Amino acid sequence: MPPEDAPLRTFDAVVVGAGFAGMYMLHRLRSLGCSAVVLEAGDGVGGTWYWNRYPGARCDSESYYYSYSFSDELQQEWEWSERYPRQPEILRYLDHVADRFDLRRDIRFGRRVTEAVLDDGDACWRLRTDTGERYSARFFITAVGCLSSANIPQIPGLETFGGRWFHTATWPHEGVDFTGQRVGVVGTGSTGIQAIPVIAQQAKHLTVFQRTPNYSIPARNGPMDPAFQREVKAGYAAIRRAQRESTNGHPFGIDPRPALSVPDDERERIYEEAWQRGGLRFRAAFADLLTSKEANDTASEFIRAKIRETVRDPGTAEKLVPYDHPFATKRPPIDTGYFETYNRDDVTLVDVRKSPIVEITASGVRTSSASYPLDCLVFATGFDALTGPLLAVDIRGEGGRSLRDAWSEGPRSYLGLQVSGFPNMFTITGPGSPSVLTNMPTSIEQHVEWISDCIGYMRDRGLVRIEATEDAERAWGAHVEEAAHRTLLPMASTSWYLGANVPGKPRVFLPYAGGFATYARRCAEIAAAGYDGFVLTPDR
C-alpha cells in the first residue's frame, strides 16, 4: 500500500522507543487517561538491553538501584541474582515489567519511526514508520535512548573482510561462538572492557586494538547476598530518596572532603578501600575529584599504579596506562579481570594511536606497522551519543524546519526536554539534561514524571500547545556549558560527552553536569511557576 494511503492512527501521544523510558512513559500516560502508542524498532521491549547482547554485557550500576522506583510492589517482588545484573537478567526484568503493567498491548514492535512532522495548524505531529504506517498525535515523545546509534568507524576495506564482523550494540541474538577463532576487538571503552575478558576466554587468539588507554575500576561482582537483598527491600524508601537527592542518581553520597585535605597515607587507604569495594563508587572517594586537577591526579596515579602492578609485562602495562585525560572525565569503565587478561599468552595489545589502522583486508587488520590475520572483528567503538538517535529520524518542526538544521552547530534545548521550534515534542533524557552522567533509570523517571505532569496540567486547563522559548533555551544552553566548565569533564578532548568520537560532529558538551538533584529541583520550580520559559496556548 502506498504510504499516503495508509490509514492515519490517531492518539493523544506517540512515544518512540520501548526501553526503560518508553515503557514508563506509556504507563504514566495511561494513568492520565491519555490514549498512547509506543513505536519500537525491535521485536521486544528493553531498548539498550534488547540490542546490547555482546559477551560480558552487564550493567555498571548495581542491580538494586538500576531499576524502577515508581512501584513498591515491583521493587519488592523482583529478586536480583547478582550485584551487577547481566544483560539477560535486565531484559527479563523489563519483560516482567511489560507483563505486570500490561504494556505490550499498546506497543507496536518491529517498526522504526522514520519521519515526524509537525502540523502546526492542529498542534499535532504526524509520524511515519519504515513499515509504511502513519500515526498522528498531539504529543510526540522520544524515548530513543542516549546510546542507541552505533558508531562504526569508516575504515577503508571493511567490505572486503573475509571473516565475520560485529558491532557490540547490534549483536546477533543467537550469540557468536568464538571457539578456535582469531578475534580482533577495536575499542577499549566500557563495552570493550566488559567484552575483552570474556572473548579472551573463548577465542584461540585475541588482538585488542586500543587507541586510548582507559582507567578501569574492578567491579567486584558476585551473587546477591539474600540478607543484603532483604535489607534493601526494607530500606527502599530511603535508598530511592538518596538517589533523588544525589549528584549522579546513585544511592551513595560523595565524601565531602577534598582529596588533599587528608594526609597521603590516609588518602591511599581510602583509595585502597574504594578499590577493594569496587564499582563506580570509586569516583565518590573525595568531593573534588572532578573539579580539581591536583585532587584528580592522586586518584589517577593510584589507578596507574594498580595497572602497573597487575600487568606482568612492563611494555604492555605502559601501553595500558592512561595519560591523556584525568580519571572519570570519560565515563569510567568497571571491569572483571580486564587488566589481568593481558597476562594471557593468547592476548595481544596493539597501540593504534602509535600505529594507526590503515585498512581492513580480506584476511584481517593492517596497521601502519604490521598485519593481524583475523577470523572475526568486533567493533566496541561506541555510539553517536545523545543526538544520533534523534537525528536518525527526519524531524520537522515549525515552518518545516528540520531538527538536523536546528542542531547543525550542536544541540540546543531547554532542560534537555524540549527544543524551541518543535512544540509538543518532548525528549526524554535529551541533550542538555543530566542523562548519561547519572544512573539512567533515575533520570528517566524524573523526566517521564515531569512530562506526564505537564501533559496533565495542559489537559486540565484546556491548553494544547507547549513550546520552549528561544530565550529560555539560550539561557539553558549557556548554563549547561558553564556547568561543564566548572568540572574537569571537558578536559577529555576525545570524549563522546563532547561528540568528539564521531567525525564531523559539532563539539558541544552534551549532558548537563550540574548534578541530578539540582537539575530536578530546577525542573520542579519551572513547573511550579506555570512552566516558566515555555509558552502554553489554548485551542485556537
Ligand code: NAP
Ligand atoms: P566508547 O566509550 O565511546 O568507547 C569506544 C572505544 O572505541 C574507545 O576506546 C575509542 O577510542 C575506540 N574507537 C572508536 N573509534 C575508533 C577507531 N576508528 N579506531 C580505533 N579505536 C576506536 O563506547 P562504549 O565502550 O560502547 O561505551 C559507551 C558508553 O556506553 C559508556 O561510556 C557507558 O556510558 C555506556 N555503557 C554502559 C555499560 C553499562 O553500564 N553496562 C556498558 C557499556 C557501555 P578513543 O577513546 O580513542 O575514542
